[in-house]
Amino acid sequence: MPFQPRIAIVGGGPSGLALGLLLRQRGLYPTIYELRNKMTPEELAKPSGVLDLHEESGLMVMRECGLWDEFQASTGDCSEECRVLDPQGNVLHTDKGELSTRPEISRHALTTILMKNIPSNSIKWNQKITAVRDARNTTTGAVEITLDLGVNSTATYDFVVGADGAWSRVRKLLTDAKPFYTGAQYVTATLRHASTKFPHLAELSGSGAFLALGGGKGILSHRGPQDSIRVCAAVNTPHEDWVKVAGLEGKTTAEVKTALLGDENLFAKWAPELQDLFATACDEETKDNGGPADILPLYSLPIGTRWEYRTGATLIGDAAHLMTPWAGEGVNLALWDSLDLAHALAAVPEAEDAAAWQAALEPRIREFEETMATRTKEKAEETAKNQKMFLSENGGQVLADMFKMYEKMAAAGGPPGKR
CATH class of the missing domain: 3.30.9.30 (D-Amino Acid Oxidase; Chain A, domain 2)
Structure with a gap:
């Protein structure tokens, strides 16, 4: 019987849930650990932040997960219309969404459609991870996680994915970088x-x-x-x-x-x-x-944060490249990470044991981490630039001027603007 790797995903936000679903669709069955309690349907129906999903990342994941119809049915609460004003209430720009191709979905709605497609016993709610370390008595690169369950208990995995956000526990295993x-x-x-x-x-x-x-x-x-x-x-x-x-x-x-x-x-x-x-x-x-x-x-994490490859663990989403909301890239990059990592893990051929599986996985994770680091550096730079620009003395006018530039580009047949 071929070796079946033990995979843990620490974090049940959009990236962790998407990765869990994508892996299950490819014959891998991870365990997802989430610090929060499982939200009730009533809680998930409440207002939350909205996320605009981008074609090359978030929207692609919705399609690959087979959730396109559910996604479309969950949009509409927030249109792609945009208005920009100055502090005196003067309207500097308005559009009906013609400058955008990024549909909006509430964070709770996105969580709902991802969560409902993952078996409930695959997600362990209210699980606090207190430590992540090398497993004892192993030469295969296995990782041990410690859970706070009144008395500490441990679980060992062949591969652990840190999708645990800004203050990631898993990140400490890979890098000293801090937000x-x-x-x-x-x-x-x-x-x-x-x-x-x-x-x-x-x-x-x-x-x-x-x-x-x-x-x-x-x-x-x-x-x-x-x-x-x-x-x-x-x-x-x-x-x-x-x-x-x-x-x-x-x-x-x-x-x-x-x-x-x-x-x-x-x-x-x-x-x-x-x-x-x-x-x-x-x-x-x-x-x-x-x-x-x-x-x-x-x-934010320092722009360009990287780490040396380490057998048995990697990071995705905010755990890997936390940034502020000013370019709308956070959840999109996180979902993109999930998709690329699912492809990398699923591409490993059948192996006889953990050591052979880890050896076959290594070049794929190295490539995944390099690709992720390169694209997120560009997006992090854009985000930092936007924060400085939007929270400047004349932030409203600067943003309105940007939209005017997009309008001219669109009129000339160029690519649509983005936001």
Whole structure:
């Protein structure tokens, strides 16, 4: 009987789930470990961030997974329309999506369609990985993971994939690289049933993406499930611990709103309609969910992060190349990684034992990691450039000028713009 490798995927986000599904379709049966509890259907129906999937990456994975019809049925909450304003509320650019070929899907919807196609016993929920190390008493490169199950228990695998995000445990096995603070923070809030409860805000924000930028700050939004508007205030600050420095620790979203809109260095001088959009979302968020505000420092791995090949382990997604959201590349690169890695693992011929399997796998993983590192370096550079550009003094005008350039390219028969 041919050797069947033991494969673990640490992380049950989009990249881990996609890899699990792609491998199962190719006759490999990984175990997926996820720190979070399994979300209920009710939780997955709630508004979440939206993701625009790109043709060469995210959309290709949907097709290869056989999920194209389910994917198309799960889009539509957020259109590809885009509006750009300055802090005074002047409209600098608007389009109906003709400059984009990147359909939007909510993160929860993407999780749902991936998860429903993987047997439930293949995913181990609420599993905290406390350590990843070389397995003892082996010469085959096997990897041992330690689980926090009240008393520590271990499991050994022939190959472990770190899909465990920004603060990856698996990454420590391969490299000392750590995420660094990029100088920006997000404050996020969501209002639901916008068209009926707040029609003026639904009209303001439009059916897709909305970006008001300037003075090193931004108020951004997109539409989502339950006729929602998800609003983010983006703030440039050198303080990684801005929550503490600004006195926002433990504050509700409504309380944070008062602080941000009352600060002349932040949003006190912004147009009333922009303040209203942010304020209403913050009040609704507090009413619906309570608790501390969702304030997120934005981190990135150093551009060009690489590691030496190591038998028995690799990284994908944010664990390999964490970057900020400013180019919309994170989930697409993660899904692309999953597809390429599935191809590499499935291409290994039948082997008699673990050592033979590892030897046949090595050149394929080396090629996978080199290809991944090359393409992600380019996308990380684009992302860093965009963050600096969008959170500049005249960010709205800079973005509007970019769209004008795309319009001219399209009119001349060139490739469509991207965002």
